[in-house]
Amino acid sequence: MDANDPKVTRKIRKYIMRIDRSLCIGAATCVALAPKAWVLDKEAKAVILDSSDQESDEALLSAAKGCPVAAITIIDNETGKQVFP
Numbered sequence: 001m002d003a004n005d006p007k008v009t010r011k012i013r014k015y016i017m018r019i020d021r022s023l024c025i026g027a028a029t030c031v032a033l034a035p036k037a038w039v040l041d042k043e044a045k046a047v048i049l050d051s052s053d054q055e056s057d058e059a060l061l062s063a064a065k066g067c068p069v070a071a072i073t074i075i076d077n078e079t080g081k082q083v084f085p
């Protein structure tokens, strides 16, 4: 999947959220913490949903923090700084 595909890299308000699918082990913690933002695809790896903007910034961040392999990166869209990990 292309790195710019909205399923793996997406701007959501003040965040740019990105997943490294090569790291994802399908633990689905992100799905449990932000179910409108994340779903497992048929490869059992997480992809970003179109409804991801319905999750709060806090939920998006906690989903990233909850990932056991830190596959989700959050970048501040205004400063360009990495918020997590």
Ligand code: SF4
Residues within 6 Å of the ligand: 019, 023, 024, 025, 026, 027, 028, 029, 030, 031, 038, 045, 046, 066, 067, 068, 069, 070, 071, 072
């Ligand atoms: S929590 Fe991490 S490892 Fe689990 S499905 Fe989400 S991105 Fe993948």
